[in-house]
Structures are given as structure tokens and as C-alpha cells.
Amino acid sequence: MLANCILYYNTAPNEPNFFGSTMTYSCSTPMPSGMGNITNAPLFKNTNGWTNLRLESNSPCINAGNNACMYASTDLAGNPRIAGGTVDLGTYEFQGAGLGGLQGWLWGYGLRVDGTADSVDSDGDGLSNLAEWRCGTVPTNAGSVLKLLAPQTEGKNVLVQWLSVSGINYFLERSTNLSGAPAFRPLATKYGGAGMTGFTDTNAPMGGQIFYRIGVEK
Numbered sequence: 001m002l003a004n005c006i007l008y009y010n011t012a013p014n015e016p017n018f019f020g021s022t023m024t025y026s027c028s029t030p031m032p033s034g035m036g037n038i039t040n041a042p043l044f045k046n047t048n049g050w051t052n053l054r055l056e057s058n059s060p061c062i063n064a065g066n067n068a069c070m071y072a073s074t075d076l077a078g079n080p081r082i083a084g085g086t087v088d089l090g091t092y093e094f095q096g097a098g099l100g101g102l103q104g105w106l107w108g109y110g111l112r113v114d115g116t117a118d119s120v121d122s123d124g125d126g127l128s129n130l131a132e133w134r135c136g137t138v139p140t141n142a143g144s145v146l147k148l149l150a151p152q153t154e155g156k157n158v159l160v161q162w163l164s165v166s167g168i169n170y171f172l173e174r175s176t177n178l179s180g181a182p183a184f185r186p187l188a189t190k191y192g193g194a195g196m197t198g199f200t201d202t203n204a205p206m207g208g209q210i211f212y213r214i215g216v217e218k
């Protein structure tokens with residue numbers, strides 16, 4: 001049983017990369033049977049002479065392995081076998097140097113950096129990893145998510161609250177008619193702080209329904 005392996009670029013008249021092997025969390029083509037396998041090219045640093053089989057920063061093999069199938073604490077170069085939270089496929093663990101922006105953020109949470117994780121909701125909290133990146137929330141913790149808490153009425157006022165992150169500017173909008181044009185009007189912009197943010201709507205219309213929504217400023 002192979003796991004966390006790369007079997008690619010071999011040549012043979014038939015089935016060059018593998019024959020009848022069972023593998024999991026590995027990179028090969030055609031698609032092997034087993035869990036977690038991928039067929040995308042592994043994106044080695046150098047396939048011209050095979051002088052450098054380290055992974056490019058956008059390799060699909062980064063953070064694509066299974067930590068339970070790890071046999072040593074270091075890779076072939078002596079670096080930590082797990083960097084960024086999840087083991088990579090192949091002999092060299094990508095160490096993260098030079099990764100920035102969304103890629104670096106995904107890598108730090110052990111998520112795939114090749115784009116395949118962007119639209120995935122890894123923690124099942126309703127927001128994609130890309131959305132969580134924009135919101136500054138944790139993509140591997142369902143308790144860290146941008147959403148409104150149940151509004152509370154205090155006499156004529158309505159207290160609207162949400163879990164918020166330091167350094168993120170939120171806007172809050174209100175609607176009393178979802179088919180209006182525009183449906184929502186701003187209540188607050190560039191608003192928010194660490195932990196929990198509350199806004200007291202002192203001008204909430206009486207009677208009928210009120211809708212609130214929050215978002216992150218661009």
C-alpha cells in the first residue's frame with residue numbers, strides 16, 4: 001500500500017506509473033483506486049534532468065497528504081516532514097518560503113494551495129475558504145465565521161451583533177423591503193473591532209419586518 005507518494009513521468013508500453021497497486025493520498029495518472037489521490041502534474045522544480053524534485057509553490061501535492069501515513073519526522077532533505085499543518089506528497093516537504101497572500105494563508109492552515117481548496121468549505125460553517133480569507137476568520141474552525149447573531153430588541157432599539165476580527169472593516173445595512181431599489185441601505189461603514197461588534201439601531205422602524213446584513217469592506 002502506497003501513501004503520500006508521487007508516481008509520475010514513467011514510461012512503459014503499458015501502465016507506466018503503476019500496475020495494480022492500491023494507493024491513497026498519492027499523485028499519479030491514470031487515477032488510482034483509493035482515497036485522496038490526484039492526477040494533476042506534481043509540478044516539480046525541475047523535470048529537465050530531474051535535478052530538483054522539490055515542489056513548486058503552486059504544486060497540487062502541497063498539503064495533499066495524510067498525516068496518519070507518515071513514517072519519518074523529516075523529509076529527504078532533513079527538513080520537517082510536516083510544514084503548514086499537513087504532509088505533502090513526495091520526498092520533499094514544501095517549507096513555505098515565498099508563499100504569500102491567499103496561498104500562504106491556505107498553506108498555514110494545512111490546506112491545498114493550487115486553487116482546489118479556494119471554493120471548498122473545509123470546516124462546514126457555510127463560508128468557503130476564500131470567503132474566510134477575506135473575512136479574516138479561521139477556515140478550519142466552524143466557530144470562527146462571519147455571521148449575524150440573533151438581534152435583540154431594547155425598547156425601540158435593535159442591537160445587532162456579530163463575531164468580528166481585528167483589522168477587518170465591516171459594513172452593516174438594513175432593509176425593510178427586500179424588493180426595494182436598493183433593497184438595503186447603509187447603517188454603518190468601516191465599522192468593527194476585535195471579538196464582538198455590536199451596533200445599536202436607534203432608528204429601527206416600528207412594525208413590519210427588518211432585515212440586517214453585514215459584509216467586509218473591499
Ligand SMILES: [Ca+2]
Pocket residue numbers: 120121122123124125126127128129132139
Ligand atoms: Ca468555512
Ligand SMILES: [Ca+2]
Pocket residue numbers: 123125132137138139140141142143144145
Ligand atoms: Ca471558519
